[in-house]
Amino acid sequence: MKFILLALLLATGTTLVAQENAVTKSLSVFKNGQSFVVKEIKAQVADSGFRLNNLPVALFGTYWFAGTTNPVSRVSSRVEQVNEIQERKANSFLELLHANKGKNITIVTADNNTYKGSVEDFDLPEEINSRLQLQQMQLTNVYRGQYQFDRIYAPANPVLLLKMNGKWIGIEPATIKTITFEDKPSRTTTARIAVQKPIVTVHFAKSGQQSFTMMYLQNGLSWTPVYQLQLVSETEATLNLQAEVNNNVEDIKNTDVDFVMGVPNFSQAITLATLLNFSSTGNVENANIYSNAIQMRADYARDRAAESIVMPEQASSPDNTAVENEDLYFYTLKNISLSKGERAQYPVFNKPVKIHHFYKTVLPASVMSTYQVNGEEGTASEEMEAANHAGRGATPNKVNHFVEIYNNTDNPFTSGAVLILQKNTQKPIAQDVLKFTAKGSSTPIFITTAPDILVREKEALVSVKKEAKTYNGYKYTLATVKGTITVINSKSRLADIQVQKTISGAITSASTKYSQSLNLEYKNDINQGRQLDFELAVDAGTKKSFTYTYEMYIRE
Numbered sequence: 001m002k003f004i005l006l007a008l009l010l011a012t013g014t015t016l017v018a019q020e021n022a023v024t025k026s027l028s029v030f031k032n033g034q035s036f037v038v039k040e041i042k043a044q045v046a047d048s049g050f051r052l053n054n055l056p057v058a059l060f061g062t063y064w065f066a067g068t069t070n071p072v073s074r075v076s077s078r079v080e081q082v083n084e085i086q087e088r089k090a091n092s093f094l095e096l097l098h099a100n101k102g103k104n105i106t107i108v109t110a111d112n113n114t115y116k117g118s119v120e121d122f123d124l125p126e127e128i129n130s131r132l133q134l135q136q137m138q139l140t141n142v143y144r145g146q147y148q149f150d151r152i153y154a155p156a157n158p159v160l161l162l163k164m165n166g167k168w169i170g171i172e173p174a175t176i177k178t179i180t181f182e183d184k185p186s187r188t189t190t191a192r193i194a195v196q197k198p199i200v201t202v203h204f205a206k207s208g209q210q211s212f213t214m215m216y217l218q219n220g221l222s223w224t225p226v227y228q229l230q231l232v233s234e235t236e237a238t239l240n241l242q243a244e245v246n247n248n249v250e251d252i253k254n255t256d257v258d259f260v261m262g263v264p265n266f267s268q269a270i271t272l273a274t275l276l277n278f279s280s281t282g283n284v285e286n287a288n289i290y291s292n293a294i295q296m297r298a299d300y301a302r303d304r305a306a307e308s309i310v311m312p313e314q315a316s317s318p319d320n321t322a323v324e325n326e327d328l329y330f331y332t333l334k335n336i337s338l339s340k341g342e343r344a345q346y347p348v349f350n351k352p353v354k355i356h357h358f359y360k361t362v363l364p365a366s367v368m369s370t371y372q373v374n375g376e377e378g379t380a381s382e383e384m385e386a387a388n389h390a391g392r393g394a395t396p397n398k399v400n401h402f403v404e405i406y407n408n409t410d411n412p413f414t415s416g417a418v419l420i421l422q423k424n425t426q427k428p429i430a431q432d433v434l435k436f437t438a439k440g441s442s443t444p445i446f447i448t449t450a451p452d453i454l455v456r457e458k459e460a461l462v463s464v465k466k467e468a469k470t471y472n473g474y475k476y477t478l479a480t481v482k483g484t485i486t487v488i489n490s491k492s493r494l495a496d497i498q499v500q501k502t503i504s505g506a507i508t509s510a511s512t513k514y515s516q517s518l519n520l521e522y523k524n525d526i527n528q529g530r531q532l533d534f535e536l537a538v539d540a541g542t543k544k545s546f547t548y549t550y551e552m553y554i555r556e
Helices: 002-012 093-099 125-143 292-306 382-391
Strands: 015-017 023-029 034-045 049-052 064-067 072-089 104-109 114-118 160-164 167-171 176-181 188-204 208-219 221-231 236-247 252-261 323-325 328-338 343-362 400-406 416-422 428-434 442-449 453-471 474-489 495-504 506-510 513-518 529-538 542-555
Touching: 023 221, 034 049, 034 221, 049 208, 064 072, 093 160, 093 176, 093 188, 114 160, 188 208, 221 343, 221 400, 221 428, 236 328, 236 400, 328 343, 416 442, 428 442, 453 495, 453 542, 474 495, 474 529, 495 542, 506 513, 506 529, 529 542
Parallel strands: 015 049, 023 252, 221 416, 343 495
Antiparallel strands: 023 034, 034 208, 049 188, 064 208, 072 188, 104 114, 104 176, 160 167, 221 236, 236 343, 252 328, 323 328, 343 400, 400 442, 416 428, 453 474, 474 542, 495 529, 506 542, 513 529
16 A cells, blocks of 8 residues: 555655644634634645645635745645554554564464564554455445445454564464563554545646645634633722633644634635535535525525624633734734643733722512502502502512723723632632623623612502593503602612613603613503613612602503
8 A cells, every 4th residue: 555655646746745844824713613724834846736635624715725935826635545644552462563563573372383583564453454444435436326235344353464584474363372572662553544535735836945825714723711800999900811722623833823802704614615525515505505596585684684683792911902803803822832632721911990889779660550540639549559568668679789890991801701809818709701891881790699788669659640641542541650769778888879670651750860761662552661770879877768750651
């Protein structure tokens, strides 16, 4: 097989090189498990072809070659039979003999036959079997559909075939009792396994010294952002970002790596590159995908769908600053080395940020069914009074503690887990998710539920006006509702409180600062839903109440 491969190389006049000669010039790693690689290769080529046999798992539409000294005229590929080198520790008699070719040995078998000399030639059974199995596969392809068979070749028990002192000797491995070595034996065996694999050939317009780049997108290398927020004071903190890297694809050696934040769009890179895809169908399905007729029919549906789709952000070295490239941001770390299968953590930045502590509660929504008008204006029904005293207002509402981070840096923060600590004591406080935060904006991070801040509410029907409106043939009573919310702060410091309340109707007044947003899903309802967000500050060890009123229509 070695002679066949050598003859093939001489006949084609091309150079077969290992991919290890390539130098990675650029590596961009995305959070979605993909990475974009740019490599440079230099070699003296005697003719117009440069062969690559250690190929990346490049994805469709991203596998590109470009000459730097001479233009690339074309790139071709085909499946060829080559020998793959596999090194391992020799743990059997067969592997020991293979690992010590040329050394003087003495073999004693179970029937006390002795063989003395040096091992001149010996193929491991797996090497022989690999070639036979390839032949079987080739014959199967040739005769497929013409004959019925399960296997052409069925491996038998291995036979040890040695050449010693000019004679070939066949021995059953199971009969070997001892092997004596005159010198210390090698324990590393190197097997050459025959395989079929794609070979890519890069053709140039001219021969001679060639330099070219190869770029591709691949799966198997990703990074995950992990933050640490160290609280310095009530208003200041330090935000640390580290990249946790998961490398399952190829070795990285002294390479500058870009950790990319943003929403990458490689929507077509879902199959192997055409040069590497030798399945029975290849990339034939792409002929339909890129049909002009089909694309024209798809445009309308895609445009309509885009109106309702909101793309999520893909899950942001000390004081490192990202470089903006269109809608993506690239954090570059220098001289990174990481072997395939390894995991690593790398510091990305360390930045001071402004923070704000606040407490928030979401009260139960007020709905029409809560209130029943009993016929007299200005009074509340028995059901309403019972609800006020027994249920609503009697049970405190849950209050959550948040810390808001202000992004006063030059780059956005990408989504990631964040661990919150007190900087001076390094005591843990919480862990949550830091959501995508554009520069100049802020985002809240949930800390925990605050047991020492209580919020109680009470609503009362203060007036009614019969037959106030006719809507869709029905008469409606206009009801005016007054709510009272009380906040009790048992903490030893002032607390900024946010109270969220959803009502059906129109707010008419409030005794504290508030904002409102409409629920447009039911914009044609007679009582339009709206969310009220109240804000107030409550001093330590005190309580504060505020009121609000709103109007709602109730069908008579």
